[in-house]
Amino acid sequence: MENDILRIENFYAYYDKTCILKDINLKFAKNRATSILGPSGCGKTTLLRCINRMHELSGGASVKGRILLSGKDIYTTEPMIVRRKVGMVFQKPNPFPTMNIYDNVIAGYKLNGIKLKRSESDRIVEESLIKADLWDQVKDNLYKRGTFLSGGQQQRLCIARALAMKPDILLLDEATSALDPKATSNIEKLINQLKHSITIIVVTHNIAQAARVSDYTLFLFMGETIEYGKTSELFTTPKDRRTEEYLTGKFG
């Protein structure tokens, strides 16, 4: 594999006594997009939430093993620091309803009490919105509430908010499942643009979407890694029977 930024080693995740992820060993390539596919309940969202230590926020959650971000174990790092380096976009767009668009983009700094010069925050807001392909649509309404935007725009605002923190990795947890086809295709375009400058990991239910946006694909089943490889290879010549059956719609 190419230059990897994230390594998962002998990793287990639990809810109370239930084992959700079993002995996961993976490497994620830097500045590439990776999709995590699998049927409901296979642990894909849990895996994603372990990468920015959001999993442990649920009561009864625990983990075993190591996740190394640029060689450093995130489970021995402060979770706040990990989450600033690993941005996350959720299933349902969740801009802060009490903030305007500008403040939403800069929210990561504001909420953390990081003081920025006006010119600097202006620059971060503009850059992030341009990257999220939203700048042209909102530049005249920066001081309006973020919740007045359409669903797709709200989701891109959330992407801009995550990008503003300049993370190493961006996690998308079924980020298009609440959006209409047009907005979905816009987000997919965006992922394809972004993946040259940031590592993206996408959890999706949509097999075609994984094919369209990702360089690598991981197929998870019952908390185990079944198959992991280049998207082009995994989709055309799956090695495992279960992968093939899932991709062809026999289950899942």
Next chain:
Amino acid sequence: MNDMVKKLKLRQIQDKLFTAIIGIFSIAMLLPLFFILFYIIKNGAAAINWHFITSLPKPVGQTGGISNAIVGTIELIGIASLIAIPLALFTGIYIKEFEKNKLAAAVSSLTDLLQGVPSIVIGIVCYLWIVLPLKSFSLLSGAVALAIMMLPMIIKSTYHSLRLVPESLKEASLALGTPYYRTVIKVMLPAAASGILTGIILSVSRVAGETAPLLFTAFGNPFMNFSIDKPVNSLPLLIFNYATSPFSDWQKQAWGASLILIIMISVLNIISKFMEHKWKTTY
């Protein structure tokens, strides 16, 4: 076929009848309120003038005012709010955020219990706690009694307003690396602000009319009082004392004071309605 049409007609009549009945009952329920307002305005309006609002009570036979009671009510509520709001806010956050915790569940149930404690009992307790040790009826003891009455209402409104804040918002904040306490203060509280403020105002307007807890605490005072360790007058106390007096001009003043109290409470209610709409968070 004919049967179906008949049944349909019958149903339409039943619908109309039902609508009429709930309408009539709703209006009937408002009647007592209108009567109360009517009597208070009719009897109270005559008593109210500038002199009434700005001067101190005078002995029977001379026309006095109720300025000390108006100021006393504001003092009592102000100090009660200073005590109750922070306590209740933190408690409300605690029982929402640690819902699964046994202690939080206990606190929540005890809050309901506190809401059911008769106000006169709260007055007696404050008498034992504060009036007896300090050997004097006081503004402080009255304010503490009112604060205790305000607590459950603010705690519950904080709890319910925070529960309406979607979990996804909390996650959005945490995922940006925001520490937990800042997430609560900067994301969740602002999103719940309209509900919490409404609860605070309603609790204020609720205790503004309380008499019983003040009988053994604030006690009443014919003079203006600004010190925390001296007895103080309040509108409901004054109404209670004047209305039960044998003097017709004091009884008249009690009507006037009732009208003033109702106006104060109505203003608070209007403000709370306004805030509920104006600051409501839409997701």
